[in-house]
Amino acid sequence: MATQLPSKILIIGATGNIGKYITNAIVSAKPPIAQQISIFTSQATASNPSKQALLTSWKSQGVTVVTGDLSNADDVKKAYSGIDTVISCLGRNALLRQIELLKLAEESKDVQWFFPSEYGTDIEYDASSKDEKPHQNKLRVREFIRDNLNRVQCTYVVTGPYIDMFLPLVPVAEDAGGFDTKSKRAVVIGSGDEKIGFTTMPDVGKLVAAALRHPEASVGKVLKVQSFVTTPNSIVAEFERQTGTKWTVDHTSNQKLREVEKEKWDANSPIATLYTLKRIWAEGGTLYDKTDNEALGLKPEDMEPLSAAVNRAVNGEGY
Ligand SMILES: NC(=O)c1ccc[n+]([C@@H]2O[C@H](COP(=O)([O-])OP(=O)(O)OC[C@H]3O[C@@H](n4cnc5c(N)ncnc54)[C@H](OP(=O)(O)O)[C@@H]3O)[C@@H](O)[C@H]2O)c1
Incomplete structure (x- = not known):
């Protein structure tokens, strides 16, 4: 076709x-x-x-x-x-x-x-x-x-991490990073200033729908798409803005993350995958000079902003 x-x-x-x-x-x-x-x-x-x-x-x-x-x-x-x-x-x-x-x-x-x-x-x-x-x-x-x-x-739709799943602090993997709205505490990997490209879960749907509407741009392609690029420190700032309070921020160094990642794989732990993905994302594996959003007819203003995902997290909305 x-x-x-x-x-x-x-x-x-x-x-x-x-x-x-x-x-x-x-x-x-x-x-x-x-x-x-x-x-x-x-x-x-x-x-x-x-x-x-x-x-x-x-x-x-x-x-x-x-x-x-x-x-x-x-x-x-x-x-x-x-x-x-x-x-x-x-x-x-x-x-x-x-x-x-x-x-x-x-x-x-x-x-x-x-x-x-x-x-x-x-x-x-x-x-x-x-x-x-x-x-x-x-x-x-x-x-x-x-x-x-x-x-x-x-057609492969490559979205990077879902911000909605990235945000929660997972109790059994706190050192892998996350944001806890109850205790107003964040754990960030590295300095927190490294950029990561994210897609919100509703935007994943929007992007697949756009790919279906634009076969000329999507058939036979690996589409690199995303909602926005931000940093863990900007996410903390958005949580502080929306909750009206200062958050506590702890850091996991990139070296520490690699050590725990290895331990988890050595122990055959199912959570090892999460550590590897967090390491890839923290080390720039989601960044592009240009995405395919535009080829699918989507402009930056068509995508959800970080504030929308943080708002869902603050309101305790699941995904
Ligand atoms: N970017 C990110 O942050 C991120 C996060 C999570 C997932 N993903 C990716 O998204 C894709 C879908 O993941 P998901 O988490 O949405 O999937 P999921 O909810 O775990 O499973 C989706 C569906 O797959 C079927 N299924 C699951 N396990 C099965 C099994 N062992 N045998 C047969 N059918 C099975 C079930 O369909 P039925 O019940 O209808 O039979 C299930 O509802 C994956 O490629 C995953 O890597 C990306």
């Missing part, structure tokens, strides 16, 4: 952390992005009481909910029938399942455009990126695509 607009979209992992935002943005887009929007979800999620409000709301807006097992090829083939565009929002633990999903997409007659689950750190930022442990599964998916897909075209 190369530069044709999508017509029938299938979203996989729609009810997950970022899938919710991506699906909401696509479902509520005006004018509509596609003629038909479907989501493919597991039976467990379809019958999960905590997901009912979301599913009911989407159904009331015309979304078709297809229930099936991602590891069952017949279920996937059925879900792909008539679909031209697939958006995968699968979680980290399910990334490698996309290889089979991509194979089935290539074999199908209908699927032409596939967004693999990325929406995060640039896994090909520089020469050291290929050795970063958290990148390995996404790198394998890209490699599979390069080596095996001819008919289906892909």
Whole structure:
């Protein structure tokens, strides 16, 4: 389809952390992005009481909910029938399942455009990126695509860290940095003056919707997009402004972060991934001379500012 607009979209992992935002943005887009929007979800999620409000709301807006097992090829083939565009929002633990999903997409007659689950750190930022442990599964998916897909075209949406997830201070990983609105305390990596590029979670949805509207700028591309660039010290200043009080700021040196990161990997701790990503972000792995926002028709004023995300955190709104 190369530069044709999508017509029938299938979203996989729609009810997950970022899938919710991506699906909401696509479902509520005006004018509509596609003629038909479907989501493919597991039976467990379809019958999960905590997901009912979301599913009911989407159904009331015309979304078709297809229930099936991602590891069952017949279920996937059925879900792909008539679909031209697939958006995968699968979680980290399910990334490698996309290889089979991509194979089935290539074999199908209908699927032409596939967004693999990325929406995060640039896994090909520089020469050291290929050795970063958290990148390995996404790198394998890209490699599979390069080596095996001819008919289906892909778009990777690289957003950097979600500011909404970056802000909270995680009790078991305080030295990895964060901002605690209750105790008015922040932990920042390094001096706190190093710049980081962020995307808000609602803006991830907006950016994927924009990519769908601009196939000429997004088909076959790795899109580097973001809401804004800021520093941890500017985030502290914004919290102080919104809470009307001075915050306590502790620092984790870059060296200390690297030491704890190594300890966590050596101990096989699942939180090691967080330390590695925080290190990559703190050391400039989210910075670009120019992003692709403009190519997708988005101006700086179209994106959420830091104050919006801080406001949600101050009001205790989850994501
Ligand atoms: N930039 C950032 O700061 C940041 C933060 C978090 C995530 N991310 C990225 O965003 C993408 C999505 O992550 P997420 O946190 O939104 O995902 P998630 O909520 O953990 O999972 C999304 C969906 O994937 C399906 N799923 C999850 N685990 C599965 C498994 N083991 N087997 C089969 N299906 C499974 C489920 O779909 P059903 O229930 O519908 O079956 C689930 O709702 C990933 O690529 C991740 O790296 C980026």
